[in-house]
Amino acid sequence: MAVPMSVEAGAPVAVIGAGIMGSAMARNLVAAxxxxxxxxxxxxxxxxxxDAGVVVEAxxxxxxxxxxxxxxxxxTADVLDAVMFDSGTVDAFADGAVWAQMGTIGVPATLRTRDRLAATRPAVRFVDAPVSGSKGPxxxxxxxxxxxxxxxxxxxxxxxxxxLGRRTVWLGEAGRGSQMKVVVNAYMSILIEGVAETMALADRFDIGHEELADAIEGGPLDAPIADAKLHKMDRGDFAPEFPLEWALKDIDLAIDSAGDDVPPLLAALSRQWHTAVAAGHGREDISAALLALR
Structure with missing residues (x-):
């Protein structure tokens, strides 16, 4: 039986992928x-x-x-497979190590990854741990x-x-985390599209965005992420915190996970955001959903 390894005993932590989220994680870990x-x-x-003290490997x-x-x-799941399995990275894992798969790749791909690892490296423990939050968090x-x-x-x-987080919720066997993630991101995406369409409707009625915000803030309809994205849209600030193309990927993962009975609102949202990404807004923030309505 493999002996569990411990970061508290000085063993390293490895972060594979240094995009918006991975780079923030690496910075926080080395700072800690x-x-x-x-x-x-x-x-x-x-x-x-x-420059921040993280060891960069070739x-x-x-x-x-x-x-x-x-x-x-x-x-994506394809990138994960290429890096971790096709390139032999899992073969270099130490016995007793823990693999925390924290990117959003969907439920079927998560289960395939779990099973593939178990078949080749049973002494490595697999944890499905996607995160909710964007660049700032x-x-x-x-x-x-x-x-x-x-x-x-x-x-x-x-x-x-x-x-890395303000809270960790343990949800059971591997795969349950990814199920919760697609549900949470579906909720978030519907909220943000709702903000974009509400602002577009307000524009048609010549209602100012600040008037709209004042009518919503502090009441039962208020939601922190909706409020933040409303103000971001109002400023015309589409610098990526959570890129629209990533949000669309997550919506499509939710649709794929739903099977034959696709939620109709998610299906409509996917079509709308595919149009926005095709128009060149994919690398912009999810708040660029507003631009597809103009």
Missing amino acids: GFTTRVWDRSASATAPLA TAREAVADAAVVITMLS AEQGQLLILASGPHAAAKPLRPIFDV
């Missing part, structure tokens, strides 16, 4: 005193992390070697972590998750 390694296929993404295999915890924050260590997997993995992950 953890030996932190990172790999990303883009050198421009990892160079600033080296390959993902080198990053995970001897790491007690490996965090993956990659964009990631940088502030205020993510909501939706964790699922073996109970034995909770203890070695606790000090890591305490740095």
Whole structure:
């Protein structure tokens, strides 16, 4: 039986993927005193992390070697497969390590990843732990972590998750975290599209955006993320915190997970956002949903 490894005993943490979320995680971990390694296929993404004290590795295999915890924050299931399995990265995991898969890849892909790892590296514990939150919460260590997997993995992950998030919810066996994530992101996306369409309707009635905000704020219809995106849209600030193309990916993952009985509002939202991404707004913030209505 593999001996569990511990970051508290000085074993490194590896972060695979240094985009908006992964880079924020790596910065917070090294600032908290953890030996932190990172790999990303883009050198421009990892160079600033080296200045912050993160060890930048040339390959993902080198990053995970001897790491007690490996965090993956990659964009899609195909990228995850290519980096972790096709390139042999899982073969470099230490026995007793914990793999925290924190990117959003959907339920079927999560279960395939769990089963593929179990077949090839049974001594590595797999935790499905997608997060709710965007750039700001990631940088502030205020993510909501939706964790699922073996109970034995909770203890070695606790000090890591305490740095990365404001709260960790354990939901049962691996896959339950990804189920909750697609549900939570569906809710969030519907809210933000609602804000965009409400603002477009207000414009037609010549109702000012601040008037609209004043009518909603502090009442039963108020929601923090809706309020934040309303003001972001009002400023015309579409700098990416959570890019629209990522939000669309999550909506399509929710639709794929729903089977034959696709929720009609999500189906309509997917069509609307595919149009927005095709118009060139995919790399902009999710608040750029407003631009597709103009």
